[in-house]
Amino acid sequence: MHPHTPRTPGTRQRRRTGSRLTGTLLATAALLAGALTAPTAAGADASSDDRTTATDPRPQAQAPYRNAKLPVDRRVADLLGRMTLAEKVGQMTQAERAAVDGDRDQITRLGLGSLLSGGGSTPKPNTPEAWADMVDAYQEKALATRLGIPLLYGVDSVHGHNNLVGATVFPHNMAMGATRDPQLVRRAAEITATETRATGPQWAFAPCVCVVRDVRWGRSYESYGEDPDLVTRMESAIDGLQGTRPEDLARPDRVLASAKHFAGDGDTEYGTSTTGTYTLDQGVTVTDHESFNRIDLAPYVPAVRKHHVGTIMPSYSSVKWTDAGDGKPVKMSAHKELLTDVLKSKIGFDGFLISDWEAIHQLPGDYAAQVRASVNAGMDMFMEPYAAPKFVETLIKEVEAGRVETSRIDDAVSRILRAKFRLGLFEKPYTDRSNADTIGSPAHRAVAREAVAKSQVLLKNSGGALPLKKSQKIYVAGVNADDLGNQAGGWTVTWQGQSGNGHFPGTTILGGIKEHAEQVTYSQDAAAPTEGNDVGVVVVGETPYAEGMGDVGNGGHTLNLSAADKANIDRVCGAIETCVVLDVAGRPQIVTDELAKTDAFVMSWLPGAEGGGVADVLFGRTPFTGKLPVTWPRSEAQEPINVGDTDYDPLFRYGFGLSARR
Template sequence: MNKKNLLYVLSGFIIILLIGIIIVYDDEEQERDNGELAESDTRETELDTSLSVEERVENLLSRMTLEEKIGQMVQGEITTTRPKDVKDYYLGSILNGGGSTVSPNTPEKWLETIIEYQNMAGSTRLGIPIIYGIDAVHGNNNVYGATIFPHNIGLGATRDKELVKRIGEVTAMEVSTTGMHWNFAPVLAIPQDERWGRTYEGYGESKELVTELSVAYLEGIQGVPSDKDFMHGTKIIGTAKHWVGDGATTGGIDQGNIILTEEELQYHIEPYISAIEAGARTVMVSYTSWNGLKTHGDHYLVTEVLKGDLGFDGLVVSDWNAHEQVHPEYEEAVKQSVLAGVDLFMVPDSWKEFIDTLTALVEADEVPISRIDDAVTRILRVKMEARLFEEPFPDETLMEEGTFGSEEHREVAREAVRKSQVLLKNEGDILPLSKDMDIFVAGIKGDDIGYQSGGWTIDWQGSPGNITPGTTILEGIKNIVSDDSIITYSEDGVGAEGHDVAIVVIGEEPYAEMFGDADDLKLSEEDMRLLQTVQQTDIPMVVILLSGRPLIITDEIEHWDAFIASWLPGTEGHGVADVLFGDYPFSGELSMTWPKSMEQIPIHFEDDDYDPLFPYGFGLKTD
């Protein structure tokens, strides 16, 4: 073939190739157009409330890619994600850990930030909304200015399920006002050992009390399934945690090992049965191990018992990076946790690695797509039940109404404070006090919001100081006494002479989780010095203990005229003054047994050799 003919042949080939490219491009454009129309139709189907939730979920799931499915199984943290990551990686959920805040830490800024994330979710191919989670364990406690309620051990002392339900309602309103959808609460643990650093997160040591109050709280934050506003409007999604038995670890070690038979473990499972019947739609798995096996990798407990025997069809969420504890090799840890039945993974920092790892496991047939589909089905189901598809964005009028941290909400907290105070000694009926007395108030903790609120307040571990608006115990006293009363305050207890009575406030430093684990529950040296300084004056002494659990005070209480277990009352310290001065009676009852010594711990009211300093349910009453 000569050069001229070759040139003709090549030219013809190039023309045919170009025509083919144009045809393919046109076909791809047509397919893209058809796909966009299909997705538009899909979104209409997802929003079609005449269809069942299951039909809508199935329709959506059938159109999702593996990348979109795995993205739904990931919960990133606000400090390691940006709104655009939701669009780029199809993230299904965002959370903020304790102490992770926006700047400034205001309700308005939280609302603005979460709207940004939700906007990005809406811009994805399928427009699946995110679900935003937070540990609002005693009010919306991470946000400055929120109403902070007593921790659960104090609420257990109230024995008032109607009050606990109202606390749930207020918390839900303050959470939804900031644009958040999901509260990692309540804790269903039944604390069995005061050495455990999370003791105050439990309502008490009996399954009956824990069951009653956790159900009441769930109904407060979620509503009940038959309500038209269930998990919607000013209601939010709750979490039953931590599955299961985390209050029963050996030695009270947080994230430790539970050595119980299956029959004995049933005691700790029972509150979950009632919570699920009451409408709990998410369950968080515990860091703990049961007889040596990490629960996040325990297929029997998560899939066979929780999802099978208990019939739980909501979503199962991991705790913070807890899957990494299942196995020393990351890939195997992810595999075992997914196969165990965890649906949504709280991976605050390594979420990209998690996505890559799980994708590779599915592609290698190490994790079946059926398990991925089950997890995503459960996640989408809860999102649809919460009506996030119809109304992904928060109701901004809630912010305008000004109920966040309002006086009305604080009055509910104040009621909870006064009902949670447990009077354990009242020698000579010294309480209630006269409002006309000259009163000496001693101890730095008596004028400190941080001490009286404890952990999970603004920061994860909490901190001393007036870290958020509220009323200290000292301020509450000043506000309630008559104009004729003289109030003297001393941080170190010096100067009590000449007063009619001394009110001495002592207690624990703020802490949370494993940082609160303690082998010795005696009073601090600082508190002992304070008490001894005041005792030297021989004036009547009323001692108020701020703590997340009973402390060992057997020897010291002999020197006190009155003793009050105040627990961790939160921001409304005037609730303590309400009962001190008789505006309301003392009515609280111990939700935990008060031991005589460390040697008695663990101690439980059903023990055969039960001989505490104060028994479970004890509490003196005043008129």
């Protein structure tokens, strides 16, 4: 099952067993609530007058952890010292909203620390008000617990608050990498944070700071590029989401960020394992320590030390060392060397680790072994969307049996509580809706349109074909010219995205062209007569996908253009004197044979909802400034290919991009 998505028809389903507490867990929880009180943590400042026991129903309003004037670490220590084991484990547990909707009281019974919306998991109607009402209703249940610890709500705001219809939808990360503009990336992230928090969620599972080394990977567009230095520059997104000071997190226009997916998920290989073949997504990074540090780990050092990212999400992928150990792949969810020894101890990460969707289910052994291995490796919070009660029960038993140390639990919970205090949730647990009227506003969409324009990469321009002129008669062909869904790609309203218009507001590329040109003819399949037109614009590319569903070789995906796209290029470029081709895709496609048929070729990436930005550069309103964030291969067989490789001979090199001015 792929992460961050509710079950849909045609997806292999895991039977939902976690909607209600089992009898065993109820008994365990009751026992713990009545008998277990954790010892006071070091540094806690609580007198016998204000410290209550696990069975004491008195409100904790005067407890030090409720005092916003005290330092965060002192508040954390005080609260931790009041918590039972069951309450601590509850804080380490994250469930999907759909799993609790039938019985929201389980938020209170389990003392859940977090909920999330998977891709496409939205309220009905999908409006800002409904989102805020939904999150606040869950929060009410969390505040009804003995200690009143607020809930943290997470959502995949990866190119805007993209689950919300009407939110500003930005280009995907690879397009943002093409802009080479960290300040623009930061502005986009600020808008994303504002729109996300105004609807309830206080936590974004973004940005992806993976370094893509093979564009056959279905998540390529989630990466800023193939060069660790470029990815590091684009980590300004963390500042845009969180702010630059610890106190910024409590603002109504900031959210907790999550750097993902730690580490090496863009550098995996095709291959086989004991369970059969595996593709690039959730695959194995075969590397030595020096290469891993230089390429895959590199972006996480500044993410932690410079940008102070609040959370990090470990990858589904594995690492297979070629210079140490037994050479067997180790899943990142259980990789103690990297999670604890490197990330937490050496790099100094003081936030918390959140597992990916059911990621621990891929570890060896039974469920108890999976939970134990991941907790002991350093995982702090567990995204167990439909197994939250089972997770709580299992981890409690592992601690009671001595297989997980209480100190490891205390470390994990302290990290989680620290984030909640910094977010100001104890003072203001409910949604601040004061910025709701800015969602999808003209000002926000203008920034998205600017990002689209700056991301366009001009790869060919013969005879001054571009920029176009308003007076020219323009013939436009291709499905992707007039399809918002294809233009936005995956992670847009739904997990996989969906073709077509009407799913969310925006402007197609065709709509943008019509804003600039006086005479435009559109023919999706180039069947309309071409005579009398000055310029042909053919828009080719991909249809939406997300994660491993987009891996080349999975579901028929390929880097090659479709037969329909090739036919449109042949018809239009063979009939109209000047022919421009735009590629709307999440990664480079193979255009080696088609390039000679064109006068101009532009990589438009997945621009999101503001297709007018594409037209802005076509007509010279904005100059072409975009540069390739990845190497463009001559053929699919040439992948993986990256700058610095021996015998580096791509169709277009990393960093290439022309300019076109009148």
